[in-house]
Amino acid sequence: MVSVNKKDSIYFQLLKLLTFSAIIAVTFFLLMNRNSDDFIARYYEESDYAEKRDERYVDKFQAFIDANEISSKDTAKLKAWVKEQKVITLRVYVDDKKIFDSEYPDQNLWDKDIESDEYDWEAYYTIEFSDRNARIGIVGWYEYQLYYCAFVVELVVSFMLFAVIVLLGIRKKMKYISKLSDEIAILEGGSLDYKITIKGKDELAALAEGMENMRISFCNMIEQEAEITSENNRIITEMSHDLRTPVTSMMLYTEILKKGSYKNEQQLLECLDKIDRKAHRMKQLTDHLFEYALISGEKEIELEKPESIEILFYDLLSETCSYLNQKGFEVDVDVNWSDRKVSVYTEYIVRILDNISSNIVKYADSRYKIVISSVNTENMLGFRFENREVSLEEKTDSSGVGLQSIKNMMKKMNGKCRITHENDIFAVELYFPYIS
The missing domain is CATH 1.10.20 (Histone, subunit A)
Known part of the structure; x- marks a missing residue:
């Protein structure tokens, strides 16, 4: 499972994306602002932009006067018109006297007799009021208007750049989410x-x-x-075949007995003995099949707490050796006990050793030793049971269902079973993963 650190989480990735986008947008805004300010200042100084704007406002002012028949003393109307234009200041002079100043709109200058002063930054034009001609001085704050418009444009463009960067960063994640959605749909299919x-x-x-x-x-x-x-299909097929053989023989012998086709009592006893052996064979086959079905049906088992392999297997192997000795087999034990611990299910271990002992008794040649030794791999250890097979006219467990049961039980304990059969040497190896 991928471990998610805080710095790698989506929350922090989004925070980094927003921070990066903000830095880029602010830097872009500052560069645009500085360059636009330089451009506006240079343009304003080198072009006749201000003069043209002054002339436009003068024409507009004259049109206002003509339309409303404004006299030079209608200071309230002059004040309202200048306030409406927002970007200019206006002074009106009559006979070299200042009669109106938009910077001081509430003062009545007619009675103050203020001499007219001309300033370099003002442009002067002649206006015709309804009662007389006058000279006006006009100053427009057009440069600041350009700066304000440029500022708004820079702000909008910078915000759009910020949004684009954020959306591009999010789009990458959205593409991945969309890809995962498509892949899930493929799996659903x-x-x-x-x-x-x-x-x-x-x-x-x-x-x-x-x-x-x-x-x-x-x-x-x-x-x-x-x-x-x-x-399961293989086991069922082979078991069916193995059961059919003794059943057929039993039917043959019972038919002989029913018809009385035996010659003497000795032949009668031989038929009964054969029927008895076939019946035992069928019982063994059905017992193995039942055990196989029982193990296969057990979904989960709970392994016991880890213990050293010597404590777990010493007594069980000793009992196995004693049982084989009673059956006439000589057992050579060459086990190197390890202090490593394994986790097993004791009931399965008992079944496995019983199956191995049963196979040895049925198939092993008693003239040769049964060898029990240690085996191990990089992360597993266990035991090897080796015997030499005797030639049998027929095998009781030819289907191998007993061996398959051993494999199933080892698999449920997270171990494995390895079976080898070379020439007449038959070996079963049991491997258990040790707990570090």
């Missing part, structure tokens, strides 16, 4: 071999890995179920 894409270390990557692990587990489960089904 039954294509379980399709691998989920895992990108990054955030919550989405953890989610994708979880789905991938779930896909793998599901595939493994389907594969295991298919193997179990195939193995």
Whole structure:
């Protein structure tokens, strides 16, 4: 599972994206602002923009006077018009006396007899009022208007740049989410071999890995179920064949007995003995089949707490050796006891050793030793049971259902069973994973 650190989480990625976008947008805004200010200042100084704007306002002012027949003393109307224009100041002069100043709109300058002063920054024009001609001085704050418009444009463009960067960053995640959605749809369609894409270390990557692990587990489960089904079919087919043989023989012998086709009492006893052996054979086959079905039907087992392999197996192996000695077998034990611990299910271990002992008694040649030794791999350890097979006219467990039961029990304990059969040497190896 992908571990999600705080710095790799979607929350912090979004925070970093917003911070980065803000830095880019602010830097772009400052560069635009400085360049636009320089451009406006240079343009304002080198062009006749201000003069043209002054002339436009003068024409507009004259049109206002003509339309409303404004006299030079209608200061209230002059004040209202200048206030409406917002970007200019206006002074009116009559006979070299200042009679109106928009910077002091509430003062009556007619009675103050203020001399006219001309300033370099003002432009002067002649206006015709309804009662007389006058000279006006006009100053426009057009440069600040340009600065304000440029500021608004810069602010809007910078915000749009910020939004675009954020959306592009989010779009990358959205594409990944869309890809995961498409891949889930593929899995829903039954294509379980399709691998989920895992990108990054955030919550989405953890989610994708979880789905991938779930896909793998599901595939493994389907594969295991298919193997179990195939193995069950094989076992059933072979067991049916193995059961048919003794049943056929029993029917033959019972037919002989029913018809009285035996010559003497000795032949009668031989028929009964053969029927008895066939019946025992059928019982053994059905017992193995029942055990196999019982183990296969157990979904889960709870392993016992880890214990050293010597404590777990010493007594059980001793009992196995004693049982084989009673059956006329010589047992050579070459086990190197390890202090490593394993976790097992004791009931299964007892069944496994019983099956192995039963197979040895049925198939092993008593003229040769039974060898029990240690085996181990990089992370597993266990035992090897080796014997030399005797030639039998017929095998009681030819279907191998007993050995398959051993494999199933070892698998449920997270171990494995390895069976080898070379020439006349038959060996069963049991491996248990040790607990570090």
